Amino acid sequence: MNEQQRKQMSQIRTEKPADVKSDQDNLKRIKNKTSDEFMQYFQTNYQPPSLRDAKKRGKEDVKVHYDFSIPEDLSNLGQGKKYMIRTYGCQMNEHDTEVMAGMLEDMGYQATTETREADIILLNTCAIRENAENKVFGEIGHLKPLKMENPDLILGVCGCMSQEESVVNRILKKHPFMDLIFGTHNIHRLPHLIKDAMFSKEMVVEVWSKEGDIIENLPRSRKGKIKAWVNIMYGCDKFCTYCIVPYTRGKERSRRPEDIIQEVRHLAAQGYKEITLLGQNVNAYGKDFEDIDYGLGELMNEIHKIDIPRVRFTTSHPRDFDDRLIEVLGQGGNLLDHIHLPVQSGSSSILKIMARKYTRESYLELVRKIREAMPEATLTTDIIVGFPNETEEQFQETLTLMEEVGFESAYTFIYSPREGTPAARMKDNVPMEVKKERLQRLNAIVNRQSKEAMEKYEGAIVDVLVEGESKKNPEVLAGYTKRNKLVNFRAPKSTIGEIVKVKITKAKTWSLDGELVEEAAEVKR
Template identity: 70%
Template sequence: MNEEQRLSTGQVNTDLANKEEKDYSQYFQTVYTPPSLKKARRRGKEEVSYFDDFEIEERFEGMGNGRKFYIRTYGCQMNEHDTEVMAGIFTALGYEPTTTVDDANIILLNTCAIRENAENKVFGELGHLKPLKQRNPDILIGVCGCMSQQESVVNKILQTYDQVDMVFGTHNIHRLPNIIHEAYMSKEMVLEVWSKEGDIIENLPKKRLGNIKAWVNIMYGCDKFCTYCIVPFTRGKERSRRPEDIIQEVRHLAAQGYQEITLLGQNVNAYGKDFDDLNYRLADLMADLRRIDIPRVRFTTSHPWDFDDELIEVLAKGGNLVEHIHLPVQSGSSSILKIMGRAYTRESYLELVGKIRKAIPNVALTTDIIVGFPNETDEQFEETMTLYEEVGFEMAYTYIYSPRDGTPAEKMKDNIPMEVKKERLQRLNNLVNEYAAEAMKQFEGQVVEVLVEGESKRNDEVLSGYTRKSKLVNFKAPKSVIGKLVNVKITEAKTWSLDGEFLHVVEKDEVLN
């Protein structure tokens, strides 16, 4: 990358340190481009480069010997996976992980920008870290992830949080060794945020968070531009990994004994739309992964607009493709969906659900819903409630709308009183709980396949794991079954979990069809 694509240390940092006024915007001209829907909708012509030769430079080898790193992760599975990559880079540099900030030499906050509450948590944590930095000035504190791609956030960090040593964005993870080196050498904050759309970097080291389930990125970015969402700007345009790289990674995970993989993408079922030389979509990838000897394959998060008939046909074949689909609807009102920029209607969503249920009768559907979007009337909210009932979702992530800097919705008048938003959320959550309990009740007396993940958080004498439909099951069994697929007979259904009786470990020929 050239100097026009990043802000590095040196004169700029000196200028920032000596600058008396609080206007830092000029320093973002070549570093960060504030969201522009008009410009972003024209994107797609920028060349995306593929790199498969990542390696630690010789000058950085051993940088972390005798040092420890700590990463706190906020937000989605994509951030969790980014943390795995950064942990892999830290380990390759010689650092060791730690579970506490108290003995860490480097502390990274991997941030989420999707909602205001997530940002507030990060700023609160930075405040808590200041006394630690004062006691030990040699500690490096960094902020990365989606918040770092927002000019207003970086401005706030520059103005208020002088304990921060480095800020870098979502496109810069592979530059972590250079950024750490600059932070060690510089007396000022290292700021490296690229405004370009992003490349594909293969062969990055990863330190997986577990050895049972794994995330696999299949694409990055989003081109949907929902009016409330900052992700298309913080993560860049849609760009897909080559299928051969994905398949190789999944085969490697299968050989290592992983039992489940989840394919990740901001808009995962848009996979392959950006290929100019290949007619290969998510349905083709799922068909290929279905042939790999790994018990379970999931994907998240999908957009209803890109959920095509070919994908439904492949998923209906089952095997290691689980019968659980997360299909965010956001609202049950066509008029609200229109101003959200969701590009589908209530009617077309229900038509899609009908196709899925016809092809996969035992499918478990879950969703995301926002309440209190600007101008949402009581009647439009009721449409959301009736859609929830009509679809019969088994679970939903529900949120109160909050405006995000730089999104088109931010310019709309947030004209729904907070007490109304909270009342609607409470009503919706009551419905969600009711349908979740009903969905769980059907499992009583049944035998389900559970992937055992470990001890229950509440009782170390109880093991827990998830079914193919992503239902949490608690049961007593020998610790030796952790990491294996087992059959459990359900004895009691609760709203969000199931209790059961361990039967036996599932034989291999029972798992794959």
């Protein structure tokens, strides 16, 4: 680590109980000491990520590093040991988990799903909603008895929650038995952090306030050989008033196109059937490049030429979904026309308060362009109910937009404030009973439109990428169509990982039942 990186990093080693092997009384005594004496030291010496300063961030140069390696003295640190990573939240967190798993396995660790077998347990956290944080703190509480039984067990918290000052404070004050806290920008430092946590009697906290550089050549332990996530950019510059992501993930930083294309080609050579390009705001890809005029449309056009059956991308921001991208997607082929396009609200007034930077009318115009280029495109979305000041009339605009666009599915949420965001300072003046009632009305439309969309598939033959056994019945296989419809059917296990033709025999609200067919004259996606 160079001197500049040291200055950009907020780091502290906190005293971990020397007698953690002792009984509950000793742990309680140490906890009280941490609450009083250490918190004063912490508040004086530790500079946490600043939510206030995040919006003032400049356009510092982001360096790309290709020299990642695990030092020789750390490469066997996990020999004979096991790890577990519990992942909360979005696909980006899933991708980060794959990277951390790759590093741990390169250090000699083996994966386990049994907490009592694990020598290290990491909680990769999500900060986007209050419920996600509550789950993590509940899990931390459940892990405490394991730590008391096995003091050598390393417990760590990472991900977006770790970038929040209030979360770090809470862990330090109420959960002193934790060993490790690190953020979203220094995942590549994991081997060193584990060594520190393992050989030190101190809690290790390393959270970088400034966004990290782009680190290529990180190892990954992907789940299976069928579908893969490919990160193409990091961070978000949109600063929607309700969203914590720009603060926890930092400013937008795009990977170089040649690195992405090389990764996709490598996945194709390994036999992967589907990739999903990832970004907090994937449509903004390339807008931070100063040396080339290159966006997501250009990247997709290059990937279109690679021999991989299916290519998706997520998550989109309507403001950055440009005409070039629509033109490229219109080519079809391996570029799928299932588009997740979060709208959040159907009211221009609420969208303005949310700082979404588009209107109902401009969103509908974007949908019109997409439909013109891809007449059979499937659109899905995200919607927030009960945002501060939302009136019944404004909520009705969301309902009518839902029907006008014809979304075939939607993730719907009741608004909950996130500390540090502008919306958290607004008066949350929509009663909870009203929010719940509105959510029920919205979900009724979502369910109806999903069922109607599914019913159109009855009797049709579709291409299904078989992913594995059904969660409910191991004798039934499950997979997805090009338009992301879940299909359950009976077939030999040898078809797992293949794209097969299935005739749909029954449509349900959220899935399809079918039967394997050998040949088909016409295939519906």
